[in-house]
Amino acid sequence: MKGADEQFMDRERHKKILEILEKHYKGATTALKYKTPFQLLIATILSAQCTDRQVNKITSKLFQKYPGPEDFARLSPEELEKDIYSCGFYRNKSRNIVKTSQILLKKYGGQVPQSIEELQELPGVGRKTANVVASNAFDMDAIAVDTHVFRVSNRLGLAHAKTPEETERQLMENIPKNKWSKAHHWLIQHGRRVCIARNPKCDQCFLAEYCEYYNRTGSR
Numbered sequence: 504m505k506g507a508d509e510q511f512m513d514r515e516r517h518k519k520i521l522e523i524l525e526k527h528y529k530g531a532t533t534a535l536k537y538k539t540p541f542q543l544l545i546a547t548i549l550s551a552q553c554t555d556r557q558v559n560k561i562t563s564k565l566f567q568k569y570p571g572p573e574d575f576a577r578l579s580p581e582e583l584e585k586d587i588y589s590c591g592f593y594r595n596k597s598r599n600i601v602k603t604s605q606i607l608l609k610k611y612g613g614q615v616p617q618s619i620e621e622l623q624e625l626p627g628v629g630r631k632t633a634n635v636v637a638s639n640a641f642d643m644d645a646i647a648v649d650t651h652v653f654r655v656s657n658r659l660g661l662a663h664a665k666t667p668e669e670t671e672r673q674l675m676e677n678i679p680k681n682k683w684s685k686a687h688h689w690l691i692q693h694g695r696r697v698c699i700a701r702n703p704k705c706d707q708c709f710l711a712e713y714c715e716y717y718n719r720t721g722s723r
């Protein structure tokens with residue numbers, strides 16, 4: 504258990520990190536292209552184990568062909584597979600997307616539910632996907648912990664966790680609620696551009712002074 508002084512120092516360090524991230528990545532948002540909450544939901548399901556760029560390539564045609572849940576609900580998973588085979592796990596994703604569309608029509612009148620708990624009950628929708636949809640489509644305060652957010656926040660010391668769920672819980676404690684959604688995008692941007700997985704560019708990093716990983720390893 505940390506003493507009051509250490510806790511104060513941690514809070515000040517977190518504050519500084521968030522200020523700097525905001526300065527560099529202000530306005531960062533999701534790279535996925537969509538026109539409706541439903542389309543964001545489908546794009547996010549597709550984005551598991553697939554780059555946003557590849558998802559956008561697929562959905563630019565897919566959403567013209569099938570704009571809403573009623574269009575997807577009529578398909579067999581095998582039919583949908585032909586349109587999404589170029590992203591990983593397309594068989595599972597096809598099954599989940601068709602089933603999710605059918606549930607949306609049956610249970611929610613074709614709308615995407617605005618609660619993280621209800622979103623998580625849909626096939627193919629885990630905690631991360633539910634948080635992405637809630638924050639981007641409905642402006643709700645939520646932190647989706649993907650691979651970048653997990654890695655960067657634990658390196659920086661905004662979290663000290665072994666799982667995405669625990670990371671999310673700690674980030675919710677260490678980041679003011681009104682910044683949860685924005686911080687998610689800032690951390691993703693930093694993870695893509697600077698704090699990359701194998702060789703973080705600590706020598707170019709504007710957060711090095713405040714980063715636990717850097718200060719522990721001297722990696723520069």
Ligand code: SF4
Pocket residue numbers: 658659697698699703704705708709710711714715716717
């Ligand atoms: S100093 Fe290095 S480890 Fe820390 S945030 Fe920057 S790039 Fe990542």
